[in-house]
Amino acid sequence: MEKAKRKEREYNLRRAEILEQAVKIFAAKGFHNTTMAEIARASGFAVGSIYLLFASKEHLYTEMLNQKLNAMYSGIRKLAAREVDIVKKIERMVISQFHFVEKNAEFCSIFIRGDHLTLSEGSIELRERMMADYAAHIAFVEAVMSEGIRAGALKGMDPRMMASALAGIINSCASKWLTMTERTPLMNHIPFVVDIFLKGVKKDAH
Amino acid sequence: MEKAKRKEREYNLRRAEILEQAVKIFAAKGFHNTTMAEIARASGFAVGSIYLLFASKEHLYTEMLNQKLNAMYSGIRKLAAREVDIVKKIERMVISQFHFVEKNAEFCSIFIRGDHLTLSEGSIELRERMMADYAAHIAFVEAVMSEGIRAGALKGMDPRMMASALAGIINSCASKWLTMTERTPLMNHIPFVVDIFLKGVKKDAH
Amino acid sequence: MEKAKRKEREYNLRRAEILEQAVKIFAAKGFHNTTMAEIARASGFAVGSIYLLFASKEHLYTEMLNQKLNAMYSGIRKLAAREVDIVKKIERMVISQFHFVEKNAEFCSIFIRGDHLTLSEGSIELRERMMADYAAHIAFVEAVMSEGIRAGALKGMDPRMMASALAGIINSCASKWLTMTERTPLMNHIPFVVDIFLKGVKKDAH
Amino acid sequence: MEKAKRKEREYNLRRAEILEQAVKIFAAKGFHNTTMAEIARASGFAVGSIYLLFASKEHLYTEMLNQKLNAMYSGIRKLAAREVDIVKKIERMVISQFHFVEKNAEFCSIFIRGDHLTLSEGSIELRERMMADYAAHIAFVEAVMSEGIRAGALKGMDPRMMASALAGIINSCASKWLTMTERTPLMNHIPFVVDIFLKGVKKDAH
DNA sequence: GATGAATGAGGCTTCATTCAT
């Protein structure tokens, strides 16, 4: 039936519209200081209408996190998959993440802030999905590191720690960028991040 | 006058007691899900009494952050000051920060979570102090890097970025540790952190 | 015109279907805890369609009460009319009411509960009709009592009080039965009810 | 300590004040149509203050029911206990209940209405206590009947049914009185109620 | 006629803050 399809499409459209507005407000004010009324006003829906699409404020919030994060994860994986050379693969991952941060600055400021951890017992299900997705992402990066080690391109360190360190460097770089008021392109920092991660800051003894 | 001194001492003592309990609760439940009544109960004071010592919930919260963070900052500086060798200086900073995280796991889980950014317009003053302190800390680390560059021990990269990268590696390592249930000593990871920061993950071509 | 008749018939049929489902839900959850959406779902109609047949939730509710109660009243009158002997007439009335309760346990548990009195100012008209119907019923029973008195079969007490007392005995017996989980036939209690009403509980002095 | 006692007394006083006002409003409008704001306004407290004394709207409601009902039950038992003669004992029970109804007309109209059955899952504990108290009351009346049977004053019918029948007659009489606008003293009907219950309405064959 | 998505007023409850004792 065509009708059902259109319904489905409209349903997703409305959800997307609300999520889009919600990101901005949540990013600006945090989970607890954002009211459903505000989201309703911003998205042009009535309060009750939002509850037709999302079971609760927490569900709306977690749903938003899940969608965005998965978009980022899959973006990273897709871009990395195109490369075989391990160094270039790492570079691609950095590029992909920086790209996402630039395009989703509002959202990222939420996520880095970390309101997501404050949620009560409400939407355990969605939260678990979020954790699982994150674990899967880390596992992916870890697998890349392991691959690099096997190939003899990377040192034989704990791949999990390596993945974590890379994430740390990327994060702190992105965070700094997010808190700046005048933003030079984040992409400019790619060589730096990759360099530090691969070769460190110490000058080689010659 | 002796009396004034004793008063002052008692005043600070009471504040410290409350802050000590507050850390635990804020860490466990986040800023918004913690009530003044809870803090009062835990610290053995009456709600009204807390308001004699702290102007508001936000002030109490921010005060706590400031104290703890400054303790950490000054700890790091003190330990780093004892060394001249740049590499050892960096190692000392990592040690100092890991030490703080181990001793203040509860507090750190708050901070990493980032509730501090969600605060409303209330205590701008205190928040600015916090930002300033953080800036001062970063400037210190940056100065260390610059020193290393001048001394020819570190590469000629942007020292601010280097400071940021180090912070990132430390943070992600600490975060990971904080979310683990079975905690092996965080100190075990020091060589790894220092190594990655100094020499990167790439295997040297020989 | 035939068409108008068919319409009328369909209209009543749809109303009946909805009322039938509504009884069950109202009985189980009470007026205020029942939603129009539930009734719609249970009866297979759309919410809007119900509003084509009933002006409001209160009208739907009151309509249901009126229909059921009138069915009971007329049943009682019809059965009583067949008898001339006053004692048998009373017995018939008890039988008829017990029969109704057995066949309409769900509905009766609503009525005994008494949600009908909680209704707001909405449907005064319908409520008055309900009151009038009840008054008519009581008047009928009262008339039976008066008839018995005139015939010399009953004592010369206030017939209204007698009617009320009979109703009370029947009600408490039915209520008790309705709250029981294992239901022995209510009919078993007919002799007891009639006996108590006619001859009381006191042992005759011989 | 004296202080604790005074606190206790004041606490109960405040509760009583609120309950007193709550009865009136609940009686007039039913559970669901009464708002906490109304009760607050009527009792001169702030909304929040009511929540210091009662955990929820349902708790407030159920508490009220429990208190009043127990007052009635114990009044009945006390008065009945003073008599040995079974007939007079029954009369005393009727008197006691009528007395309560006259003094607590507002409350009784609630109870007869029966909102208490509509309550959701909230205060199961209190509700069970209510059921238990009612069961105890019925058991008491039943015991009186059994006693009368053993003493040879009452017929050998099922004592539970007898208790139920008496309750029914009393109830319907009280209900009728409660719905009347011009109220003649309810006490006038005592002889009638006792008479019907003991000797029935049928004229003795002489 | 039939549908069911959209509406938004209104209810219960929480909790930071105050102030009389």
Add this chain to the structure above:
DNA sequence: TATGAATGAAGCCTCATTCAT
């Protein structure tokens, strides 16, 4: 000075009713 009862604004969510399709 210390207390903790009192306050009331504000938030999340529900659901009877409407109306465009």
